[in-house]
Amino acid sequence: MAVTLKEVAALAGVSRSAVSRTFTKGASVSRGTREKVEQAAQELGYRPNVIASSLSTGRTKMIGLVLDNFRNPIFLQVFDLFTRGLQDRGLRPLLVNLTGETEPENSVQMLQQYSVDGVIVASSTLPPDFAKAFRTAGLPVVHAFARHKPQPEIDIVGIDNRFCGRLAARTLIARGYSSIAFMGGPATATSTRDRLEGFLEVAQATPDITVSHSFSEAYSFRAGRAEMTRLLQGPRAQAYFCGDDVLSIGALSAIASAGLSVPRDIGIIGLNDMEMAGWENINLTTIHQPTAGITTAAVERIQALLDAPQSPPKAQLFDCHIVERGTLRAPPGNDQAG
Amino acid sequence: MAVTLKEVAALAGVSRSAVSRTFTKGASVSRGTREKVEQAAQELGYRPNVIASSLSTGRTKMIGLVLDNFRNPIFLQVFDLFTRGLQDRGLRPLLVNLTGETEPENSVQMLQQYSVDGVIVASSTLPPDFAKAFRTAGLPVVHAFARHKPQPEIDIVGIDNRFCGRLAARTLIARGYSSIAFMGGPATATSTRDRLEGFLEVAQATPDITVSHSFSEAYSFRAGRAEMTRLLQGPRAQAYFCGDDVLSIGALSAIASAGLSVPRDIGIIGLNDMEMAGWENINLTTIHQPTAGITTAAVERIQALLDAPQSPPKAQLFDCHIVERGTLRAPPGNDQAG
DNA sequence: CGAGTCGTTGCAACCGGTTGCAAAAAATCA
DNA sequence: TGATTTTTTGCAACCGGTTGCAACGACTCG
The missing domain is CATH 3.40.50.2300 (Response regulator)
Structure with a gap:
C-alpha cells in the first residue's frame, strides 16, 4: 500500500542504495542524485519505513x-x-x-x-x-x-520521599500541632513507606509530640475518604500528613461530612501539588513535587x-x-x- | 542481543522455516519437530520479533x-x-x-x-x-x-450530543427553572456546538422559557471558573447546563466564591459523569456518558x-x-x- | 509390492530497508 | 596529460522473520 524505496529508485533512475542514502544523514550522496531522489520521493509521497529500517539499524525510536x-x-x-x-x-x-x-x-x-x-x-x-x-x-x-x-x-x-516526610513533620510541628499523624497510601508502596519513615524520624525526635500513622488501600479519593472516616471514629490527631493529594481530598471530604472544619478542627497537608490542589474549592496546602x-x-x-x-x-x-x-x-x- | 530464530533452528537441528512454523498458528509442523523447537526456544528464551515478522505479514499489531x-x-x-x-x-x-x-x-x-x-x-x-x-x-x-x-x-x-442538549434543557425545565443557559466548552469544539443546538431547540420550543448561552476557552476548571465568574456579573440565569463536568466544577467554585449557594441560588448540570462528579464534596448532577x-x-x-x-x-x-x-x-x- | 495421498520439511525468495566493499567517476595534484 | 586521491555509486549480503513451492518420507490402498 505505502510507497517503497524500490519505487522511488525506479522513478529516480538510481539504485536502492542511493535512495536509502539520501534519507540517511551523514551518508555520501552527490548533489545531483539527491535532487533526483528527493524529486521522485516528493512525487510519490515516500516516507522511509521506520520499522523496516530498524531491522538493520537496530533502532526503532x-x-x-x-x-x-x-x-x-x-x-x-x-x-x-x-x-x-x-x-x-x-x-x-x-x-x-x-x-x-x-x-x-x-x-x-x-x-x-x-x-x-x-x-x-x-x-x-x-x-x-x-x-x-x-x-x-x-x-x-x-x-x-x-x-x-x-x-x-x-x-x-x-x-526524596524521606525528606518529604521530614518536611511535613517539621511543618506541622512548626505550626504548633502537638499530635500529628501520617495517613499513607498503600502500605506496600515504596513511596508511602519512605514518607512515613522520614515523618516518624522527625516526630519521634521532637519532644512532646504524639505521632501515629495508618495506611489507605490506594492512592485514591475513595481510599482517602474511607480511611479518614475510620480515623475520625477514634481519638484523632490535630493534623494529618496525607501520602498524596488525591488522598488528601478524600480525607477533606470525610472531614466535611463529619461536620468538622479545616483548618479550624483539623489540619491537612498533602503531597504532589497536582493541579486540583490549587482549585479554589479545594485549596490544599501541600508539598510540591x-x-x-x-x-x-x-x-x-x-x-x-x-x-x-x-x-x-x-x-x-x-x-x-x-x-x-x-x-x-x-x-x-x-x-x-x- | 535478543535470541533469533536462526539460533533456535541451529540448536533444535531444524530449518528456520520449521521454527517459524511452530510459532505460526495454523502452520503444518509435526509433533516431533514442534517439541524439539519448543524445547530449544525454551532453553534460549526465544520470543519471535513482532517487528521483523510484520515485514512479511504486514501486521504490527x-x-x-x-x-x-x-x-x-x-x-x-x-x-x-x-x-x-x-x-x-x-x-x-x-x-x-x-x-x-x-x-x-x-x-x-x-x-x-x-x-x-x-x-x-x-x-x-x-x-x-x-x-x-x-x-x-x-x-x-x-x-x-x-x-x-x-x-x-x-x-x-x-x-448524541444534540440529544444530550435536549435532555439537559428538558430536565431543567421540568425542575421549574424558567431562565436557563448553556455554558459551553470552546466554541470550536463540535461537541459543544451540538450540545448547544439541542439545548436551544428544546428551550426555544417551550413557552415562557428564557434561554442564553456562552462559551469557555477550554474544557477545563480554570475556563469554567472564569466564565462563570464573568456570567455572575451580569443578570444571571436560574440554572446552567455546563458543557462538561470539569467545567461545571469550575463554575461551582466561582459560584461558591461569589457567596452563592447551589442548588438554592443557582442550579448546575454537567455532562460526562466523571469519577470526580460523584465525590461527596462535589456531588454534581450530570449527564452520564x-x-x-x-x-x-x-x-x-x-x-x-x-x-x-x-x-x-x-x-x-x-x-x-x-x-x-x-x-x-x-x-x-x-x-x-x- | 507399486502407485497414489497426504502431511512435513527445507530451499530460496521476499518483506523494506541498510551497509561493507569494490568498481566507477570525479576531483586533485604533479 | 597521466597518476593519484577522494567521492559517489551499485552490487550483494544482511537484519529477523514468512511463505510458495517442490521434494521428501510415511502411510494407505488396491
Whole structure:
C-alpha cells in the first residue's frame, strides 16, 4: 500500500542504495542524485519505513512507557509531559498499562518483541526490582518517580520521599500541632513507606509530640475518604500528613461530612501539588513535587542512554517545597492579620 | 542481543522455516519437530520479533492512539480503558499526543512510518475531517467521542450530543427553572456546538422559557471558573447546563466564591459523569456518558476493521442519562421529604 | 509390492530497508 | 596529460522473520 524505496529508485533512475542514502544523514550522496531522489520521493509521497529500517539499524525510536496508576489525576499530566517530551525528541511512546500486574516478565518480553530502544517506568508504587528486570534483559531503562537510592542499580529520577516526610513533620510541628499523624497510601508502596519513615524520624525526635500513622488501600479519593472516616471514629490527631493529594481530598471530604472544619478542627497537608490542589474549592496546602522536572529529566536520561547504554546508573533527585494554601493553621504567634 | 530464530533452528537441528512454523498458528509442523523447537526456544528464551515478522505479514499489531486532551481527568479513564482494551486483544497502543496540533498530516505520516495496523482517534474537539485523513491514507480508523453523523465517512462511536442538549434543557425545565443557559466548552469544539443546538431547540420550543448561552476557552476548571465568574456579573440565569463536568466544577467554585449557594441560588448540570462528579464534596448532577461502552466499542470496531478493512463505516451511538446528585433543585410539587 | 495421498520439511525468495566493499567517476595534484 | 586521491555509486549480503513451492518420507490402498 505505502510507497517503497524500490519505487522511488525506479522513478529516480538510481539504485536502492542511493535512495536509502539520501534519507540517511551523514551518508555520501552527490548533489545531483539527491535532487533526483528527493524529486521522485516528493512525487510519490515516500516516507522511509521506520520499522523496516530498524531491522538493520537496530533502532526503532520507540520507547516503552510503563505505567501502573490510572486513577490519580496527576498521572494525566505525567502522561502529557512524557508523550510530548518523547515526541519532541523524535521518539515514540509504546504504552504498557500495568494495572494489576506486578510481575515484570510479561512486559519485558512484550517490549523486547517490539524492539523498543528503551523503557521508562513511571510509578511510585512498584517495587524497586521491577525496573531492574528491563535492565537485566538488556534494555536501557529509567525509573521515574522511583524510590531514592544513593547507589542505584538502574537510573532513577524522583524526589526524596524521606525528606518529604521530614518536611511535613517539621511543618506541622512548626505550626504548633502537638499530635500529628501520617495517613499513607498503600502500605506496600515504596513511596508511602519512605514518607512515613522520614515523618516518624522527625516526630519521634521532637519532644512532646504524639505521632501515629495508618495506611489507605490506594492512592485514591475513595481510599482517602474511607480511611479518614475510620480515623475520625477514634481519638484523632490535630493534623494529618496525607501520602498524596488525591488522598488528601478524600480525607477533606470525610472531614466535611463529619461536620468538622479545616483548618479550624483539623489540619491537612498533602503531597504532589497536582493541579486540583490549587482549585479554589479545594485549596490544599501541600508539598510540591516537580513533575515536569522529573519527566523531562527521565526523557533526557533515556535519550542519553540510547547513545551510551553502558553509562553507569545514577540517581537524580528533585527538590520539594511547601505550597501554602488553606488547610493548615498559621504558625503560632503569627497574627492572622487580614 | 535478543535470541533469533536462526539460533533456535541451529540448536533444535531444524530449518528456520520449521521454527517459524511452530510459532505460526495454523502452520503444518509435526509433533516431533514442534517439541524439539519448543524445547530449544525454551532453553534460549526465544520470543519471535513482532517487528521483523510484520515485514512479511504486514501486521504490527500496533494501533495508533491519537489524543488531544490531557487536561480533563476523564481522559485518564479513557486512557486506561483504551490501553487495557487493546492489550487484552493482543494489540499495542502507540501514542500520539496532539496537543496544539490540528493538522492531521504529521500524525498520518508518522503512524504510517510505523506501519500501525489501525488508528483510534479519541477526541470530542477535533474537526470531523481530522480522522478522515487516516482513512484517506489507507489506515483503518475509528473516531471515538466523535460528532454524530447518520452516514459517516469513517467509523465513529460516541454519544448524541444534540440529544444530550435536549435532555439537559428538558430536565431543567421540568425542575421549574424558567431562565436557563448553556455554558459551553470552546466554541470550536463540535461537541459543544451540538450540545448547544439541542439545548436551544428544546428551550426555544417551550413557552415562557428564557434561554442564553456562552462559551469557555477550554474544557477545563480554570475556563469554567472564569466564565462563570464573568456570567455572575451580569443578570444571571436560574440554572446552567455546563458543557462538561470539569467545567461545571469550575463554575461551582466561582459560584461558591461569589457567596452563592447551589442548588438554592443557582442550579448546575454537567455532562460526562466523571469519577470526580460523584465525590461527596462535589456531588454534581450530570449527564452520564458511558465512557467504558464507547471505548470498548471503539476497540472492538478497530479490531473488526483489521480483518475487514473495506467494511462500510458505521456510527455507533450510546445512550446517556441523568445522574441525580445535589446541584439541581427537586421538581416542583415534589415534596422534599427528608 | 507399486502407485497414489497426504502431511512435513527445507530451499530460496521476499518483506523494506541498510551497509561493507569494490568498481566507477570525479576531483586533485604533479 | 597521466597518476593519484577522494567521492559517489551499485552490487550483494544482511537484519529477523514468512511463505510458495517442490521434494521428501510415511502411510494407505488396491
